[in-house]
Amino acid sequence: MSAPMKPEQLEAAIRQVGAERYHDKHPFHGLLHGGKLDKGQVQAWALNRYCYQSAVPRKDAALLSRTHERGLRREWIHRLLDHDGLGGEEGGIERWLILTDALGLERDYVVSMQGALPATRFAVEAYVNFVRERPLLEAVASSLTELFAPTLHRERIGGMLEGYDFIGEGAVQYFRRRLEQANRDADFALDYVKRQAKTLQEQEAVLAAVRFKCDVLWAQLDALHHAYVVPALVPPGAFRPQRS
Amino acid sequence: MSAPMKPEQLEAAIRQVGAERYHDKHPFHGLLHGGKLDKGQVQAWALNRYCYQSAVPRKDAALLSRTHERGLRREWIHRLLDHDGLGGEEGGIERWLILTDALGLERDYVVSMQGALPATRFAVEAYVNFVRERPLLEAVASSLTELFAPTLHRERIGGMLEGYDFIGEGAVQYFRRRLEQANRDADFALDYVKRQAKTLQEQEAVLAAVRFKCDVLWAQLDALHHAYVVPALVPPGAFRPQRS
Numbered sequence: 001m002s003a004p005m006k007p008e009q010l011e012a013a014i015r016q017v018g019a020e021r022y023h024d025k026h027p028f029h030g031l032l033h034g035g036k037l038d039k040g041q042v043q044a045w046a047l048n049r050y051c052y053q054s055a056v057p058r059k060d061a062a063l064l065s066r067t068h069e070r071g072l073r074r075e076w077i078h079r080l081l082d083h084d085g086l087g088g089e090e091g092g093i094e095r096w097l098i099l100t101d102a103l104g105l106e107r108d109y110v111v112s113m114q115g116a117l118p119a120t121r122f123a124v125e126a127y128v129n130f131v132r133e134r135p136l137l138e139a140v141a142s143s144l145t146e147l148f149a150p151t152l153h154r155e156r157i158g159g160m161l162e163g164y165d166f167i168g169e170g171a172v173q174y175f176r177r178r179l180e181q182a183n184r185d186a187d188f189a190l191d192y193v194k195r196q197a198k199t200l201q202e203q204e205a206v207l208a209a210v211r212f213k214c215d216v217l218w219a220q221l222d223a224l225h226h227a228y229v230v231p232a233l234v235p236p237g238a239f240r241p242q243r244s
Numbered sequence: 245m246s247a248p249m250k251p252e253q254l255e256a257a258i259r260q261v262g263a264e265r266y267h268d269k270h271p272f273h274g275l276l277h278g279g280k281l282d283k284g285q286v287q288a289w290a291l292n293r294y295c296y297q298s299a300v301p302r303k304d305a306a307l308l309s310r311t312h313e314r315g316l317r318r319e320w321i322h323r324l325l326d327h328d329g330l331g332g333e334e335g336g337i338e339r340w341l342i343l344t345d346a347l348g349l350e351r352d353y354v355v356s357m358q359g360a361l362p363a364t365r366f367a368v369e370a371y372v373n374f375v376r377e378r379p380l381l382e383a384v385a386s387s388l389t390e391l392f393a394p395t396l397h398r399e400r401i402g403g404m405l406e407g408y409d410f411i412g413e414g415a416v417q418y419f420r421r422r423l424e425q426a427n428r429d430a431d432f433a434l435d436y437v438k439r440q441a442k443t444l445q446e447q448e449a450v451l452a453a454v455r456f457k458c459d460v461l462w463a464q465l466d467a468l469h470h471a472y473v474v475p476a477l478v479p480p481g482a483f484r485p486q487r488s
Contacts, residue, residue: 068298
């Protein structure tokens with residue numbers, strides 16, 4: 001049996017997965033952040049991505065439901081509170097809907113997910129099921145793409161504010177808030193997997209979970225790219241931009 | 245097909261289930277609240293009941309994980325926060341451990357659940373699995389035994405403070421806090437099932453869920469009664485009181 005990696009080697013290997021597979025490299029993001037899309041394409045992105053946003057609390061609750069460790073639950077529940085909000089704090093899903101409002105999409109239509117691409121919904125539910133079913137260590141590890149998110153979010157805020165006259169400060173609040181939240185969450189999860197993944201087999205399962213999650217994110221952009229950018233084959237029933 | 249009950253008839257039928265089957269009628273509770281148990285028997289109750297307490301956040305997270313309704317999640321998450329606490333607030337499980345501390349039980353032993361009766365653990369996990377697997381309406385309905393809890397808790401606080409010199413105010417904080425929390429939670433869940441259970445079949449499923457939950461609670465006391473009261477047949481490996 002091969003020797004396990006040291007924790008810092010595992011961290012480096014996780015970061016390497018991000019360097020190779022995180023969806024910041026997807027051409028759709030280049031177009032989105034470079035102001036190269038039309039409003040209909042940005043709408044398509046926002047309403048498809050809503051499926052992912054709205055699934056996140058379900059996958060985090062699935063993780064909570066699976067652990068007997070109270071300390072882990074007390075830490076992880078911040079993610080639910082960040083997304084669903086609590087009391088007067090409306091939370092990240094609401095901030096996402098402020099973005100789709102700003103893009104001129106009907107809220108009921110967005111929330112219904114009826115215009116979302118099937119491939120988006122399948123990718124998102126694959127993520128929820130992964131967290132429900134895989135070992136807890138892998139479920140935690142699948143969140144680690146958040147390590148790579150802040151750079152993407154900063155690029156997105158700047159690029160979208162500059163590139164689109166229909167995007168204002170209110171519409172990018174979701175990303176501004178995630179800049180803080182994602183760092184805290186990712187640090188906790190990284191520390192957790194570095195402590196818990198002791199055997200090489202566990203460490204490889206952690207890396208596979210991060211790759212899986214990169215695939216979930218990448219597949220969503222593939223679906224958008226193929227339906228709305230080139231060759232623009234929108235499946236029956238999915239959102240069709242009004243070309244102005 | 246028979247006509248559905250009116251919402252107030254459904255509520256009355258739910259309350260009737262409690263009147264017939266809630267565990268306040270179990271003889272073990274009569275002994276516990278009447279100061280008739282010795283310290284070892286009260287310890288056995290507290291450490292077995294810990295299994296239930298510590299499972300509650302997992303079953304509530306399972307419910308959160310299953311619903312796409314953000315409003316329901318934003319309401320239901322209070323239950324997780326009540327039990328696990330958040331930040332400086334330690335939560336109900338911690339308050340339960342203050343009770344087991346006061347009873348002179350080692351925390352590690354309580355938390356390990358090694359001394360708990362198998363029947364306790366099986367009943368508790370049956371509840372978690374019910375909430376994971378049954379329709380959401382039934383999962384919500386299974387919480388409705390909280391409608392009947394405040395009377396039991398008030399009786400318990402008075403009875404235990406009076407009946408046992410080893411129980412002080414600190415040890416009953418869990419129950420004092422639940423007096424407020426259970427009312428708020430139960431009102432929400434009752435309102436939810438009255439609105440959502442529209443067909444007679446759904447209403448009967450709601451009543452079955454409340455009966456199921458009463459069984460879960462009753463079975464835990466049966467196990468205690470048979471092991472520690474009469475005929476005192478403690479299974480191998482389970483907690484054995486030191487008879488003083």
